[in-house]
Amino acid sequence: xxxxxxxxxxxxxxxxxxxxxxxxxxxxxxPFSTYYELPEEGVVSLHIHTSVREDAIMLYGFRxxxxxxxxxxxxxxxxxxxxxxRDILSNIDTSHLAEAxxxxxxQKLSAIPGIGKKTAERLVLELKDKVGKLETAKPAxxxxxxxxxxxxLEDVASALMNLGYKExxxxxxxxxxxxxxxxxxxxxxxxxLKNLMK
Numbered sequence: 001x002x003x004x005x006x007x008x009x010x011x012x013x014x015x016x017x018x019x020x021x022x023x024x025x026x027x028x029x030x031p032f033s034t035y036y037e038l039p040e041e042g043v044v045s046l047h048i049h050t051s052v053r054e055d056a057i058m059l060y061g062f063r064x065x066x067x068x069x070x071x072x073x074x075x076x077x078x079x080x081x082x083x084x085x086r087d088i089l090s091n092i093d094t095s096h097l098a099e100a101x102x103x104x105x106x107q108k109l110s111a112i113p114g115i116g117k118k119t120a121e122r123l124v125l126e127l128k129d130k131v132g133k134l135e136t137a138k139p140a141x142x143x144x145x146x147x148x149x150x151x152x153l154e155d156v157a158s159a160l161m162n163l164g165y166k167e168x169x170x171x172x173x174x175x176x177x178x179x180x181x182x183x184x185x186x187x188x189x190x191x192x193l194k195n196l197m198k
Contacts, residue, residue: 001052002026002059006045012038014159014189017061019044028061029082031071031089032159032193036186037063051082060086070094070131077126084114087163091193098131111197113164156188165196 005028007021014035018025028046030038038044046061047068060082062068067089074085091112092100100108101124109120156177160170173195177188 001050002048003050004045005048005059005061006043009039009041009044012040014155015162017044017046019046019061026059028059029086030061031067031086032091032189033067033089033093034061034063036190049082058082066094070097073127073130074123077123079119079122087114088112090163091197101127101131104128156192159189160192160196169196 005019005021005026007019007026009017010020010025011018012035014032016027016029017035017038018027028048030046034046046063047065049060049062049068049071051058051060060071062071071082071085071089074080074088075082080088088097092108096108099105104124106117106120106124109115109123110117115123157170157174160173161167165173170192173192176195177191
């Protein structure tokens with residue numbers, strides 16, 4: 001199984017990257033938290049979880065071991081698959097997730113798209129004790145400083161809909177964003193998520 005990938009950044013989007021490793025391009029699914037920290041080009045390393053199904057082999061990549069550990073904890077819970085686990089980590093950073101699980105905050109967890117009350121209760125039941133033993137660090141969400149271009153707001157909207165938000169909610173959240181200040185797409189994603197979680 002692939003556990004770590006290091007290579008050149010060939011392509012980057014909010015939900016996946018392609019890493020060129022000696023001429024072979026690996027498509028790696030990523031959460032927003034990892035996307036925020038990846039450069040547009042250059043050499044990168046990602047901690048990899050390899051998901052093997054009957055019809056596909058999928059790679060999920062994370063900037064830190066902590067994120068990968070939380071991802072693996074999440075998919076250990078019945079009813080939580082790799083895509084949903086990635087979406088959870090895209091909506092809440094590991095320190096806040098650990099806090100919500102430790103405190104049994106069903107309301108906070110069920111506010112995440114794709115997580116209903118029953119799933120939130122199951123997450124708390126199965127992971128509350130486990131997360132207490134982990135060291136968590138709040139990721140430094142640094143924007144890549146990319147100049148805003150016309151297509152970036154569409155990228156933000158597409159990424160949010162891929163996370164399970166309804167189109168009407170997404171359009172409303174994106175329309176309230178102000179891109180005139182030259183913020184990067186990463187910052188716009190954070191602002192949109194903040195608007196959606198209100």
